Amino acid sequence: MIRFDSVTKRYPGGHDALQNLNLEIAEGEMVFLAGHSGAGKSTLLKLIAAIERPTSGSVLVNNQNVGKMRRGAVPYLRRNIGLIFQDHKLLFDRSVIQNVLLPLQIAGFSRHDAASRARAALDKVGLLKREKANPITLSGGEQQRLCIARAVVSRPALLLADEPTGNLDAQYARDIMDMFKAFNQVGVTLVIASHDEDAIRTYAGRVLHLDHGVLQS
Amino acid sequence: MKTWLSHHRQAIVATLARMAQTPFATVFAVIAIGVALSLPAVLYVLLNNAARLAGTLPAQPEISVYMRMDATNAQINDLRQRLKARTDLADFRFVPRDTALVELSKQAGVADISAGLTQNPLPDAWVLTPRKAQPENITRIATALQALPYIDTVKQDSQWAQRLNALLDLGHDFVMLLAVLLGAALVAVSGNTIRLQILTRRAEIEVSQLIGATHRYIRRPFLYFGVLQGLFGGLAAWLVVAVSIDLLDRPVAELSALYHANFHLQSLGLIPGLTLLLSAMLLGGFGAYLTVTRTLFQTDAH
Ligand SMILES: Nc1ncnc2c1ncn2[C@@H]1O[C@H](COP(=O)(O)OP(=O)(O)O)[C@@H](O)[C@H]1O
Ligand SMILES: [Mg+2]
Numbered sequence: 001m002i003r004f005d006s007v008t009k010r011y012p013g014g015h016d017a018l019q020n021l022n023l024e025i026a027e028g029e030m031v032f033l034a035g036h037s038g039a040g041k042s043t044l045l046k047l048i049a050a051i052e053r054p055t056s057g058s059v060l061v062n063n064q065n066v067g068k069m070r071r072g073a074v075p076y077l078r079r080n081i082g083l084i085f086q087d088h089k090l091l092f093d094r095s096v097i098q099n100v101l102l103p104l105q106i107a108g109f110s111r112h113d114a115a116s117r118a119r120a121a122l123d124k125v126g127l128l129k130r131e132k133a134n135p136i137t138l139s140g141g142e143q144q145r146l147c148i149a150r151a152v153v154s155r156p157a158l159l160l161a162d163e164p165t166g167n168l169d170a171q172y173a174r175d176i177m178d179m180f181k182a183f184n185q186v187g188v189t190l191v192i193a194s195h196d197e198d199a200i201r202t203y204a205g206r207v208l209h210l211d212h213g214v215l216q217s
Numbered sequence: 218m219k220t221w222l223s224h225h226r227q228a229i230v231a232t233l234a235r236m237a238q239t240p241f242a243t244v245f246a247v248i249a250i251g252v253a254l255s256l257p258a259v260l261y262v263l264l265n266n267a268a269r270l271a272g273t274l275p276a277q278p279e280i281s282v283y284m285r286m287d288a289t290n291a292q293i294n295d296l297r298q299r300l301k302a303r304t305d306l307a308d309f310r311f312v313p314r315d316t317a318l319v320e321l322s323k324q325a326g327v328a329d330i331s332a333g334l335t336q337n338p339l340p341d342a343w344v345l346t347p348r349k350a351q352p353e354n355i356t357r358i359a360t361a362l363q364a365l366p367y368i369d370t371v372k373q374d375s376q377w378a379q380r381l382n383a384l385l386d387l388g389h390d391f392v393m394l395l396a397v398l399l400g401a402a403l404v405a406v407s408g409n410t411i412r413l414q415i416l417t418r419r420a421e422i423e424v425s426q427l428i429g430a431t432h433r434y435i436r437r438p439f440l441y442f443g444v445l446q447g448l449f450g451g452l453a454a455w456l457v458v459a460v461s462i463d464l465l466d467r468p469v470a471e472l473s474a475l476y477h478a479n480f481h482l483q484s485l486g487l488i489p490g491l492t493l494l495l496s497a498m499l500l501g502g503f504g505a506y507l508t509v510t511r512t513l514f515q516t517d518a519h
Contacts, residue, residue, distance in 0.1 A: 051427065072431070079429035089424050106430045150428070 001027040001158065001189050002048060007057035007067075009043050009213075017043040018213045021057070025191065027157070030184040032200045033193040035210035041193035042086070044210070045160045048191070049081050050074045061158075079107055082151030082188075084161035088143050090135045096146055097122065097131040103154045121153040122146075125179065141172035148179065152188075159183060161192045165199055173199055232441040235414075243446070246410045250403050250450025250497065255457035257396040258485060258493055262462055264388045266482050271350070271381050278350055281372040282343040282362055292367040293341060299365075300345065305358060308346040314339045340369060352382065400500050403450065407443045407504030414442060415512050423516060432513050439509045440502050447501020451494040458485045 002025040009018040018040045025031050033041045046052040047059045050066045059067045066077060090099055097118050104114035122128045125145035130138065135146055144164060151159060161180070165173035177199070184190055194200055200207055209216040236243040284293070293311070300309045312320075317339045322332070347354050359371045415422065422435055462484040473480035485493070 049427075075426075075429045075431045075434075077429075078427065083427060085427075089420075089427065091421055091424060093421070102425065103428045106425060106428060106434055 001025055001062060003060040005058045007047065007054045007059055009047060009052060010055045016213050021215050023208065023215060025189065027189055028187055030180065030190045030205045031192070032203070032205055032207045033191060033210065034197055034200055034207050035195065037195050039210040040213040041210055042162050045162055045191065045193055048160060049083060050077055079154060080156050080158065082156040082159040084147050084151045084159065084164050086162040086166060088147045090143060090146060092134060092136045095131065096127060096133050096135055096138070099135060099146060100149050100153050103150060107154055117153055121149040124152070125149045141168050144168065144176060148176070152183065157189060159188055159190045161190065163194055164192060165194065165196065177203060228438065228441050229445065232438060232445050235442065236445070242410065242413070246406060246446055247449045247453055249406050250447065250501070251453025251457060253399040253402045253406070254451060254454035254493065254497055257392050257399055258454055258458045259461050260392045260395065261489070262458055262485050264385065264392060267388070268385050269483065270480060271385065278347065278355060280345040280347065280355060280359055282345060283369045284341045285367050285369045286340055288341060288367045296343070296365070296367070300343070303358070305348050305354060306345055307348045310344045312342040312344060314341045317342060400496065403447065403497065403500045404504040404507070407446060407501040408508040410446065411439050411443055411505045411508040414439060415509065426516070435513060436506065436509045439505045443505025444498045444502040447497040447499070448494060450501065451497030454497070455485060455490050455493060
C-alpha cells in the first residue's frame, strides 16, 4: 500500500531529515515508527500524505506517486487518509460534533448521512455525550480521541497517527492503542509514530526504527 | 438542482451569520463600497438629466437659407412646398428681400447706408427651425437645401449644439473613468475585508486543507462573502443616488419654473440600477477571489 524508494527529504537550509529510505507497508498492516525526537518520524508521515514532498526518490501510495502529484489531486488523496496530529489541530470556534462533521462536509456528504456518521464516530471514541461541547473544555485525552474520531469518520483505508499518546498518562494511552487495534482488525492500515519505546514494545506489531533520518534494520 | 439551491441557501445564510458576527466591520465596509459607487452613479444620473434637458431646450438652433438674387416667384413657391413636405422641421418663416431691407434700415446707423442704395442688395431668405437639435440633423437639412439650384447659401447655426454634445461626451468619459477607478477601489475594499476574514479563519483553512478540502471548497464561503458585501454596497449606492436626486429635484424644479419650464430630475432607472448591483457583486467577488487565491498559494501545504 505504501512504498518508499530511496527517499531523501532535505528541508530548506537544513540537513537531511530522511536519508535514502526504502520501505514497504502492506495493506492491513499496523506499523509503529519509533525513534528519538528529531529522527524524522513526522517527516515520513507527512510525505505519505503529500504534506511535504521528497527531495529525491519516490513515495507511492496505492501505486500513485504522491511526491509528484498535481496540487489539485492532493485533496482527493487526503480524503482517503485519516490524519491524527500531534497537536490535534481541533477547531475551537465550533462544537465537538462540528469538528467531526468537517471532513464529511468537505467530501460532500448530505447533511443527514454526515450527522449519523459523525455520531457513530463519536460513539466509537466515547465522546457522544460531549457532542455539543466546545473542544476546549475537553481533557487532553478527550481531545486526542476527538482528533481520532475526525480522522476515522470518513472511513479511510489508511490512518496516520503522529505521537497519538504523546502527553497522555498510561491508562489513556492504552485506551487509544486499543482503539487503533480495533480499527486494524477491521482492515484499516495504520502507521503510528511514537518516541515512547516502552509503549510500543507492549504491542505486537512491526516496528520501524528511525535514527537521524536513517532506517535501522 | 434542488440540492444545488439548498447548498446556495445554506451558504448565504452562513455568510449572513458571519457578517452579523462583526456588525461594525460589515457596516463600514458596506458604507465604503456604497459611497465609492454612488459617486459615479450620481454623476451618471445628473449627466443623463443634462442630456435630457439639452434635448428640450426652448432655444432651438436655426438654419438661415438665402436664395439667389435672380430667384423667381415660382422658385420661392417651389421651396415653400418642399419645406412644408419636410417632417424634420418644426417651423419655417419666409423673409422677403424688401422686408429684410426695411428691417435692416430700422437698425440704428444702417438707415443712412440703405438710403443711398439704388438697388436692394439683400436676397430673399428663409429661417428654418429643425425639429431636433442634433448636429447631424441640421447638417442633413442644410445639405439637402444647398443642392437646390436657386439656393445661394445655407448657414447653419449648430455650433452650440456641437459644443454641448462634446461636453456631454466628455462628461460620459469622465464618469466611465471615475467608475473604473472606484471599481478598483471596491475590489481593494472587498479584498481587505476578506483578508481580515481569512486571518480569523486561518486554523480552519489549514485544517480543511489537511483533511482534503479543495481550493474551490475553501474559496467558496469567501466568494459568497465578497459578492454579498458587494450587493449590499451596491444597494447602499442606489439608496444614496435616490436620496440625492430627490433632494436636488426641488431646487432644480424651482429653477426651471423661473424659466417657465417644468423640469424634473429623473433618478437611476431600473436597468442602470441593476447594472450597478451586478457590477458591485462581480467586483466584490473578484476582490475576494484574488485575496483567497493569494492566501491559498501562500499557505498551501506544499
Ligand atoms: N519544516 C521544517 N523545516 C526545517 N526543518 C525541519 C522541518 N520539519 C522538521 N525539520 C527537521 O527535520 C528533522 C526531522 O524532524 P521530524 O520529522 O519532525 O522528527 P520527529 O517527528 O521524529 O521528531 C529534525 O531535525 C527537524 O528539526
Ligand atoms: Mg514529530
